[in-house]
Amino acid sequence: MLKLENISVRFSGLVAVDNLTMEVKDKTIHSLIGPNGAGKTTVFNAISGLVKHDGRVLLDGKDITHLPVHKRVYHGLGRSFQNIIIFKYMTVLQNLMIGYHSKLQYNHFDEIVYTNRFTLEERKARLRAIEVADLLGIKTILGVYAGTLPYGFQKLIDVGRALMTEPKILLLDEPAAGLTEKESDILKEKIIRIRDNGITVFLIEHDMRMVLDISDRITVINFGKKIAEGTAQDVVNNEEVIKAYLGTAVTVQ
Numbered sequence: 001m002l003k004l005e006n007i008s009v010r011f012s013g014l015v016a017v018d019n020l021t022m023e024v025k026d027k028t029i030h031s032l033i034g035p036n037g038a039g040k041t042t043v044f045n046a047i048s049g050l051v052k053h054d055g056r057v058l059l060d061g062k063d064i065t066h067l068p069v070h071k072r073v074y075h076g077l078g079r080s081f082q083n084i085i086i087f088k089y090m091t092v093l094q095n096l097m098i099g100y101h102s103k104l105q106y107n108h109f110d111e112i113v114y115t116n117r118f119t120l121e122e123r124k125a126r127l128r129a130i131e132v133a134d135l136l137g138i139k140t141i142l143g144v145y146a147g148t149l150p151y152g153f154q155k156l157i158d159v160g161r162a163l164m165t166e167p168k169i170l171l172l173d174e175p176a177a178g179l180t181e182k183e184s185d186i187l188k189e190k191i192i193r194i195r196d197n198g199i200t201v202f203l204i205e206h207d208m209r210m211v212l213d214i215s216d217r218i219t220v221i222n223f224g225k226k227i228a229e230g231t232a233q234d235v236v237n238n239e240e241v242i243k244a245y246l247g248t249a250v251t252v253q
């Protein structure tokens, strides 16, 4: 579903991503882990078209290396960000509908005169929001103001917004950051559900309990370079991964 070929990203002298080649298979949960500053978010930025890079990015067989951000979304890339963006004074439904934006076909003129096309697009966005809410199990709170919800729900809305464009692959950057153990367990179930609905998930996460539990495959980077790749079992038994990231030996349940 996603192929990265020799991706390198440089920031004035610093090599943040160093000749990274990897592949994320269709309908899997693939995690990207590594120490702080290893270059994980930068890899996502390269995939999304937010930083200049060397190498090629292929999405579902199509070379998207030179496409602008919105066209990558059109080709099936969905993304949530490390820092959550929630509109507190909007309802859950409205927050989700914002994610449909890149698919909306109307222009500002339509918005002003409220043409049929506008109402049709709005209706499609609304229907998609309901589908997404259904998938994430948050249908009953669609009318609630997002700001009044616990942090765990706000994270789900953030994930839901990235699902609005019906992505083939969803990039999640530390979705469990700041969640309680219970909230992160709920999120874990939702991510599995997303994959089981046919959407490939590419996950950056420091919560190793989550990573080891749900990943079909894991890639480990350090100083922008791949140091290990494989199943949870492979990765936790890798000496270099223990030294660079895990610190102590971890057992996979």
Ligand SMILES: Nc1ncnc2c1ncn2[C@@H]1O[C@H](COP(=O)(O)OP(=O)(O)OP(=O)(O)O)[C@@H](O)[C@H]1O
Binding pocket: 011, 014, 016, 034, 035, 036, 037, 038, 039, 040, 041, 042, 043, 082
């Ligand atoms: N826009 C930028 N300009 C300059 N340097 C940057 C920029 N973005 C990231 N970096 C640097 O690139 C390196 C990789 O950063 P990145 O944010 O990708 O790490 P990360 O693996 O996501 O870390 P974390 O786990 O803390 O989120 C770091 O040294 C960071 O300071």
Ligand SMILES: [Mg+2]
Binding pocket: 040, 041, 042, 082, 173
């Ligand atoms: Mg990061």
